[in-house]
Amino acid sequence: MAAQPYEMMFYEVMWRTWARDVPYPMPWWLQSYFRDWPGDDAGMFPTKQAALASNALYRYWNMAGVKDAHQESLVGQAGEIEPVYERFAVTFFVIVDGRLHLPQLTAAGAPAPALQQHRQDGYLPVVVTTYQPPAGVSVEQRTLSTVVGRQNHVAVLNRLVVRPSRPGGRTGQLGVAVVPVKPSGFTRYGKTGEALQTSQLSFLRYLKAEGRLETNTGAGPVFATAPASFGLYGNDDGVDDADHYLAVSPFVELAAGRALNGSEQARDPRAGLCSAAFLWPFDVTGGQEFTLDLWLPVDDFRDASDFADLTAQPAGTFEAANAAFWRQKLDRSGMQATLPPVVRHLWQQYRSCRADLLILADDGAIHPGPTIYDSFWIRDSSVEAIACSLAGDDGLAGAQLGRHHLEVFQTGTGRIGPASAYGFFGGEHERDAQEWDANGEALWAFGRFDRIQGSAAAFGAKVYWPYVLQGARWIRDNRSADGIMLSGWSAEHIGDRNQPHYWDDLWSLAGLYEAARIAERIGAAEVAELWAAFDSLKAATAASIRWVLTQQSNDGQWETYVPSGPGGDRGLYSTIIGAVAYFHPTRLHYGAKLGDDLDLAFRLTLDTIWAHFVQGGFRHDKSWQAYGPYLTMQLAHAFLLIGDLDRMDALLGWVIGNAAYAKVSRYPGAADEWQVTTGTWNEQHAYPVASDFTEMPFRVWYMGDMPHGWAAAEFMLLLREMLFFEAGEDDARELYIAPGVLPRWLRGDGGHSVTVADAATTYGTPFGYTLNHDEANRILRIDITQAVPGVTYVYPCRLGVVTDAAADGVAVPAAGGDVRLPAGTRRAEIRYR
Template sequence: MLRNVIVIALLVYALAAGLLFADSQPQVVDFRYAPSWWQTAICLPDDSLKTVVGKEGYLLYDFSGKGSYHGFDTAVEAGIDGSVWEGQSLISPRIPIVRTRKKLNNIDIEEDAFSVGRKMGSYDRCDILIVHFRNSGSSDEVCAPFVILKSNAEVTVQKDNQKALIGSKFTISFTESFDNAEQTEGGIIVRFPPVSLASGEHHLLAVRISEKDNSMSDGFTMVDAQMLRAEAEKYWRNAVGIPYGSMQVPDSKIQALLDSSIRNIYQAREIKNNLPVFQVGPTVYRGFWVVDGAFILEALSFVGRQKDARHGITHMLRQQNEDGGFLLLPMHWKETGVALWAVERHARLTGDKVWLKSVWPRVEDAVAFIAALRKKTLEMPDAPNAGLVPSGFSDGGLGGVYPEYTNVYWSLIGLKSAINSARWIGKKEQADAWQKEFDDMMRCFKKAAERDLRSDVLGNRYLPVRMKDDANTAPQKGQYAFLHAVYPGRLFSETEPFVKGNIAVLRAAEKEGLPAGVGWLSDGLWNYFASFYAHALLWLGEGQKSADLLYSFANHASPLYCWREEQMPLDSGYQVIGDMPHNWASAEFIRLVRHLLVLERGSELHLFDGMPAAWIKPGAVIRLDRVATDFGPVSLSLTVSSDGSHAVLRLTPPERVRPSKIVLHLDGWSGSSGTRSLSVKASTWRLIKISRPISAQ
């Protein structure tokens, strides 16, 4: 039975032409800005062996950051001499079986790489590479397969039992006997007998990479390989532990990125101290960071995994020091504020006051830590950061220790979150005392900000990250925390003198649809900065610009649906920074789609504030299924008619706490403008007709 149903007939115009601003990029995902080289995770959730596959089809191991192949010490590749790479894809966004396509003359080569483990059944952990050679020509062809083993460790070949050993860690098994193995500068090349293929004939070779001394290191046949391939695909198709389905959008590529983002977050997870730990990536960022982790955990709540988010928050709180602070990175004072925000956000999304009270001593200690930081600076009244926090590490492209604002922004956000939490659970006296601390810190901030305002070359009045900033720092550098202060921090509105200027600085720096030079690469693109920027603009009322940024963000992913942290614009070099898949990016993509469709604005719930116009097309369906909000789970669907003339919205409002308003936004996607208020009460049914402009009729 439908409850709380609201049906809205929307007259939709100019569908074929689209409803985009003239200066925006098309809302189409074609990966036009994909990195020049990428890697893709194939491991199972909670695996200790985080295997990734490179763009060329190499299986990559032993990441040290110094290895000869993109930082890896060990690589395994198969193929034939002279073949040319043609492409790479996933079997599906939910199935991380990586298929690499190559060709030599009329021989088509398909390489499927995948992982096997105990989550699939009684299989020890191993990776499989199945290579399919097929003659697509009209005359006979000969192929001579090989496998290349590259490693900084010693590689030994055992011809009698069709194996090779890589150091003391890996056993490499083959499904057929090889002729010989030769040492080259590129590694050990294991060569197999040439095979003559008539037109249409094919040949299969499989390679198994297993950790030594497990049961998978014994005999290996092609039947084994194909059986394991089927088991792997079955596992991922039925992966009940991965929370797909809470968000459905009509753009298949955006949906693919959503699903893949969820999967990548779970693939990077590991069990530590009996808790699942959601890590940022499989290699250089294989670990937990407070800032990254807070946003990953929020994303998990949005896809219906509050229990997993609770485990993650528990792990985060275990990182608290005796003085109440969180400092996984030295002098990264913002981590304490981020933790306070994460606690409040989780408590609100779950509606769990009991849990919040259970961790309250940790909240109190964290607030005391921020107060102690402020006290240190108040002892230096002439310091540029007096009344704020000590000099610290900015991150986000700015190294060293300076008096700066990123730590200030997040300390203010943390105090605000603690105050909100205290009021929510009835601790009025504590909230009032903390409010005085917040107000005094904000007063000190505004005084410092007024002092530090400066103009860029275009005359935009902006606030740099470093206080008394040196002239060599680009205005946009490190501004991620300013965007966080706008949203989710909600510290500033557009009326603040520097907010418009900081946003203008970022607009002026855009390349390929994203602000450039905002991170560690001086002219590079910090891909998921797109989400920080889009969220701030969404909060400030620029919903359609935020929707455009979703597409710019998407187009910087690889065709296998994941992101590197930073990369250079096209034709500007190949330098990269950070991990891949990078799961703060995964989380930000989930967060942005959610907030474009559903956004809490104080006591109000807003719908379609940043709805992409491209999604409104004949037959399109947008659906949210019990997506967590501060007010409780919300469900809705928007279905566009087959002729594209109208759409029907069905809404089940949250019930745990009634919003003061539910506001439907129409700008940019419906053919109408403004907003409509919807009922927040149960068992409500309403039909709203929205006329299209005369100019579109």
């Protein structure tokens, strides 16, 4: 199939613009393509033109949004704003002394970095972009999403502030442009190359009396202050020539010192490449600031009264209210922690991830991303819901698990491939891809949430029939002839869709375990039945893994690893990362539930993964040709749980430094850099970006969406369990204190204390503690500020060998490493050497 005409034209216009150095706000992702593009679309797109138009390779951006609202907005590396389901992006620029300065392009004499980006205060969902051209001024853009009016419509508030950057200041013009090239691309395709949405900007009209722009049939920016001049540009005659767009452009006009055309309307029936520019004069010669506010109506704005809500109050009122909401939510509700200065950024990252999950929730349904993943998956949303609940956002988790999970529970009598539909948890994604891990993940999430809520909430009892019981019976009754789960494609990171995968079995075991425990807690009649289903799948899974390990040995394989599954793709591939689920999130290693021999095999699998597939972070060559940020965090979590903190720390350092705050040079050898990400992850981290373009894969890589909700949840769970985690929940109730707190956190001038407060636990009771380190005297003091009844506290000392310990003044055994403090302990003192 040939490329669409608009895709062909987009390709030609962008390429010629770049090759001929024509003034245009070329976004980071397009510059990255033109810097080094493999030119292969890996079969996902009909042509290279379609691949370019969809931005398949550099899906990096930031996000602004409102908790529980449907539509998010993306923010590009130079501050370009794209309401996700609209057809345009908004960007700013400046003109000083007649010279056009675009933040997307470097300029001689500009400071390095001339362009910077960060979240406000390091974690608030306000994207701050700062641009300093060589013109004696700087521009700060603050982009946030908020609600306005009595209908609580969602809108993006964009605040632009021009300041002098050197004594004397300057005069000039601040510009705002509306362009068809967005952070997410020009057209939208799905993750498997299916066409989702045409997004050409084919019509623009400036309603001067209302101070707003119409874009196609939707709304564009609304200006709080009328511009001094403006111009709209298109291709009214449908000229079939890429050079037309290079010549008829507001940026070409302004760069040549000419005025904008003043047109109030533009059309482009050929390629949908309309653009517009608006100018405001500024004078900051006296040291003062110039501020411009504009709004992007993201929600369903219909009439003049809706648009009037945007300017009914000063913009500063909305900005202050937005900041107050997020500070209350992130700083004064749910789990709170104080970390030493050397790692304080980790707590900023935690709050940033928490905000992302709240924004990605659509009326309680947590979505894994804002664009092609803007829909519901059982797998992602189960993990995200538990992360939210442990953070203190029980209302969101309750809506997810108590409503949206139940809405996709199948009650029909048909078939889903080889399996029965009745009792299956799954919507479109799970049914179409035959994701057989879904029931295990849903039951696991029900069980975890029931524990967190405590017996008084009776969540487990509320969902037991038919959801828990019939969901467990579905796992029991829909298995292969070998007793393990059916072949399917539960997650693309575990391998081929026509193979069975142990990932499904591990999750199903975790789900059956939690289902049986729920039955026990509520006194259901089916306890024995559910344990029998668990034991049956356990036996089949263990037998299959033992058979595979024997085959490996017979083949002369000297390294031990549990492969993705027992089928044809069971070789030493990066898909063995699926085995990490044995440790986290399923916790099947508690009590070595599959047997001591297989417990050892899974632990050795971690060594094999580390030896073959870790280079900074986890490299997934088999399926993605990219790093896996959330898989890297799962691996780090597994090392935390087995006490290998050095590897945990190395992976954590990479996932923060390289992936969450990725930077690349603007061009080879440049001192100035793009801030590609600002504290968030996409599903896959591209090798070129991870290596500053020193590594280009031999084939096209896969990208996914960002911010990736599952990755955000994984970081929240990881940091939380570095600070404390529960163990032995159903036999010997234990709680590990500071198991991932490294010695360097507590030494030197970086600070000597860690605090946790109001942290939800799977024991149904909040927990809090303060840990203080007296480095001079080699003493640790732990104060339990919020006690959990009936648990033994365990402190694994990482600072040295414990010489003696006391709980509330009474000596307790010190075995050199872990210090066990009896239930009810309020203060512990531990000495080490």
